[in-house]
Amino acid sequence: MSVTPYIENKTEHLSKPAEDALAVFGAAVSSANPYESTCKALQNSELGNVRFVLSIGKAAVPMMQAAYDTIGTENIREAVLVTKYDHLNGFCAPNCTCFEAGHPLSDENSEKAAQYVLEKTADLQADDLCIVLISGGGSALFEASLIDKTYQRQITDILLKSGADIYELNCVRKRLSAVKGGRLAAHFAPAKVLTFALSDVPGSRPDVIASGPTQPDPVSDEIFRNIAQKYNLNQNGILDTLPPKAVFENQPHFEIVGDVNKLCAVAKQEAEKRGYTVVHLSAGLAGDAEEQTKNIIRSCLQYKQTHCGKFAFIYGGETTVCVKGNGKGGRSQQAALCAAIELQTAENIVFLAGGSDGTDGPTDAAGGVVDEKTVARISMNGIHAADSLADNDAYHALRAGNALLMTGPTGTNVNDLILILTESDIHANRNHC
Numbered sequence: 001m002s003v004t005p006y007i008e009n010k011t012e013h014l015s016k017p018a019e020d021a022l023a024v025f026g027a028a029v030s031s032a033n034p035y036e037s038t039c040k041a042l043q044n045s046e047l048g049n050v051r052f053v054l055s056i057g058k059a060a061v062p063m064m065q066a067a068y069d070t071i072g073t074e075n076i077r078e079a080v081l082v083t084k085y086d087h088l089n090g091f092c093a094p095n096c097t098c099f100e101a102g103h104p105l106s107d108e109n110s111e112k113a114a115q116y117v118l119e120k121t122a123d124l125q126a127d128d129l130c131i132v133l134i135s136g137g138g139s140a141l142f143e144a145s146l147i148d149k150t151y152q153r154q155i156t157d158i159l160l161k162s163g164a165d166i167y168e169l170n171c172v173r174k175r176l177s178a179v180k181g182g183r184l185a186a187h188f189a190p191a192k193v194l195t196f197a198l199s200d201v202p203g204s205r206p207d208v209i210a211s212g213p214t215q216p217d218p219v220s221d222e223i224f225r226n227i228a229q230k231y232n233l234n235q236n237g238i239l240d241t242l243p244p245k246a247v248f249e250n251q252p253h254f255e256i257v258g259d260v261n262k263l264c265a266v267a268k269q270e271a272e273k274r275g276y277t278v279v280h281l282s283a284g285l286a287g288d289a290e291e292q293t294k295n296i297i298r299s300c301l302q303y304k305q306t307h308c309g310k311f312a313f314i315y316g317g318e319t320t321v322c323v324k325g326n327g328k329g330g331r332s333q334q335a336a337l338c339a340a341i342e343l344q345t346a347e348n349i350v351f352l353a354g355g356s357d358g359t360d361g362p363t364d365a366a367g368g369v370v371d372e373k374t375v376a377r378i379s380m381n382g383i384h385a386a387d388s389l390a391d392n393d394a395y396h397a398l399r400a401g402n403a404l405l406m407t408g409p410t411g412t413n414v415n416d417l418i419l420i421l422t423e424s425d426i427h428a429n430r431n432h433c
Contacts, residue, residue: 003029005354007369008404017350017421018369020274024312024419025405028267029356032412034059034198037257038066038133041196045253047071051128051191052121053079053096056113056142057135057210058103058357058413059198061091063257067131068093078120082113082141084359087409104160104362105153106143114144114179124191132184132193136200136357136413138210139170144178147238152176155233163288163322166201168227170211171219175242181207181217182246188214193252199259200357200413202284202317206254214252217245259283260316260415263356267314267417276312276421279303285317285418289335290389292319293353296420297342300349304424313420327393330361332416336368336403337394341385343372352419358407360416367405367416368398377401 005026007014014022053076055064060083068076079096081088084103091098097116101109124130145152155176159169174181185193195214197206206215228234264283271278280299285292300313319331329337332353339351354360354367375385381400388397398404 003358003407003410005366005405005407007402008365008399008406009402015350015371017348017423018371020271020276021350021352021369021419021421023274024267024270024421025352025354025417027270028263028417029407029410029412031266032258032263032356032414033062034135034258034412035062035066038063038196039070041255041257042067042070045194048129049127050075051077051124051130053131053133054117055079055133056082057138057198058084058087058409059135059411060133061087061089062411063133063135063196063198064093064096065091067133080113080117080120084137084141084409089409101141103137103140105156106140110141110143111145111149114142118144118179118187121188124188126190128191130188130191130193132195132214134195134210134213135198136210138213139173139180142179142210142213146176146178146242151238158231158233161323162231163320164231165286165320166318167208170208171224171227172233173211174207174217174219175224175239177211179213180211182212182215182248185214185248185252186246195252195254196257197254198412198414199256200318200415202260202286202415204256204259215254216248216251258412258414263414263417264314264316267419271312271314271421276310278312278314280313282314283316285315285319287319289319289321289331290338293335293338294342296418297339297351300420300422301346304349304422308424310421310423315418316415318415321392323392325391325393327388327391328363328396329392329394330355330363330367332360332367333363333365333394333398334389334392335418336370337385337389337397340370340374340378340401340403341389343370344375346372348424349420349422352405353416354405354407355416356410357413358410363395364406365395365398365404366407368394368403369405370398370401370403374401374403377403
């Protein structure tokens, strides 16, 4: 699947660095489609009696298609696919039941999908094989809560808005769910389970991707209690009565079929093909979105003062946002608006931040693309950029500045990508060139 990103409502001619940034982002995200890598992983596996195939996450469709094309329709007795709303894209396959559900908060369809799977797999035998295909978003999309569903969603919402990182968030999610932290694999027993994952988690920890439905939870009770205390989650002591963690006799098979490292590697290749020297490449971006954006831009401006030519700074990973306002946006849009404010006095610098899945937070935008003119365009439409940033309303500010990055659902999810493309002026830096 080829991804062609564009800037919403862009009426003026794009600068060459902006065109290049879109092309680099598009090439990187296109390369992260998991269809081929999932096919390869399945072809290299010993597949016996395939009783059940489950695909959950934002990349559930291409991963399930890979299963059907590799295993063969006639060899799949039953399958279930669970993905985000508007991500199904007309997918249909024999013996496959499809659900679209809520993200980043679970909803009734998330619960219906999980309950359906639990019921359909209640009688698995030792000679049955279950194939589980997981990708980012699976934590919300596939849920069977062990506590009151409304309270479970409130807890997730608190963590998302408090700046909790993915490890803290999914640590809690695992303890509250009957299908996370290995409990789904325990339910499948005594059947054999093979899991193939498209990672949206820095470090690609198996127990964190989609909250580890088939992987044992290594996080101690003490750490879980500390996180619950940190974010004041244990109202009325409801978290004190959760069941014990899932126990396994054997570690289930788990294999990564794609991650942010490839995303960044292809971004580097595409940038170099377009004449940019890649100054910095990192696939481990984490922390507060605004703080990290300021650090990245500071490094770029310092480098630009003493070097000439075309340069690229590339970062992959997942930042966080501590939501204090009432606006609309996501972590990539928050980073882009912050960058627009920081770049007002800079020249020849384009900053792009986008989610590889094409949906940043609860919005239809992937992120934003900004330069030194963005804040002025926002102001012309009667919006104060700094106020919007403080209100976590990056979406409407970027829309006013013709700076929203759009792709639509991409069929993949391997973290976010931040790009800075810049060209230093040889005359301004003649003492160094």
